[in-house]
Amino acid sequence: MAGIHISDLEAAINYWRERSPSSDGLSLADPVRVLAELYARMAYRHETEIEEATLSQPAREAWLAWFQTTPDTPCIAICSTSQGDAVCKGCGRSFDEVQRWTEMTPGEKRASWRRITLEGTAWRFNRYAERAG
The missing domain is CATH 1.10.150 (DNA polymerase; domain 1)
Known part of the structure; x- marks a missing residue:
C-alpha cells in the first residue's frame, strides 16, 4: 500500500x-x-x-x-530505461516504476513524484526543465 x-x-x-x-x-x-x-x-x-x-x-x-490537477507522469520523453538504465535519467523513475506506471495507485504515483522531486537529480529538474513545464 x-x-x-x-x-x-x-x-x-x-x-x-x-x-x-x-x-x-x-x-x-x-x-x-x-x-x-x-x-x-x-x-x-x-x-x-x-x-x-x-x-x-x-x-x-x-x-x-x-x-487530478497534478501532472500524471514525470516523463519528459527522454527515457534512458529503454537503453538499459535502472533509473531513467530523464524523469528519475526506476525501470519498475516506468513499467508499472499505468497500474499504480494515485498514492503510489505521488510517492514516486515525491522521491524524484526530493532527489532532484533527473534531467527534468535541470537540463531539460522546460520540457517538464
Missing part, C-alpha cells in the same frame, strides 16, 4: 481553500474540513504519511480531486 505524504494533504487543503473559501472566516467547506481533520490527526501523532487505503470516502474524494 502507498502512503500519502502530509505535504500532499496540505496541497489538497490549499487547493480546496482556493475553490471554496470560507464565507464567514470561520466555517470550512466539507472537502477542506475532512482533509484538515486528517492533517491535524497526523500532525498530533507526528506522522508524515498515511496509508491511502485508510482514508475515509470523503477525504479520499477530496484528495483525488486535487490529485
Whole structure:
C-alpha cells in the first residue's frame, strides 16, 4: 500500500481553500474540513504519511480531486530505461516504476513524484526543465 505524504494533504487543503473559501472566516467547506481533520490527526501523532487505503470516502474524494490537477507522469520523453538504465535519467523513475506506471495507485504515483522531486537529480529538474513545464 502507498502512503500519502502530509505535504500532499496540505496541497489538497490549499487547493480546496482556493475553490471554496470560507464565507464567514470561520466555517470550512466539507472537502477542506475532512482533509484538515486528517492533517491535524497526523500532525498530533507526528506522522508524515498515511496509508491511502485508510482514508475515509470523503477525504479520499477530496484528495483525488486535487490529485487530478497534478501532472500524471514525470516523463519528459527522454527515457534512458529503454537503453538499459535502472533509473531513467530523464524523469528519475526506476525501470519498475516506468513499467508499472499505468497500474499504480494515485498514492503510489505521488510517492514516486515525491522521491524524484526530493532527489532532484533527473534531467527534468535541470537540463531539460522546460520540457517538464
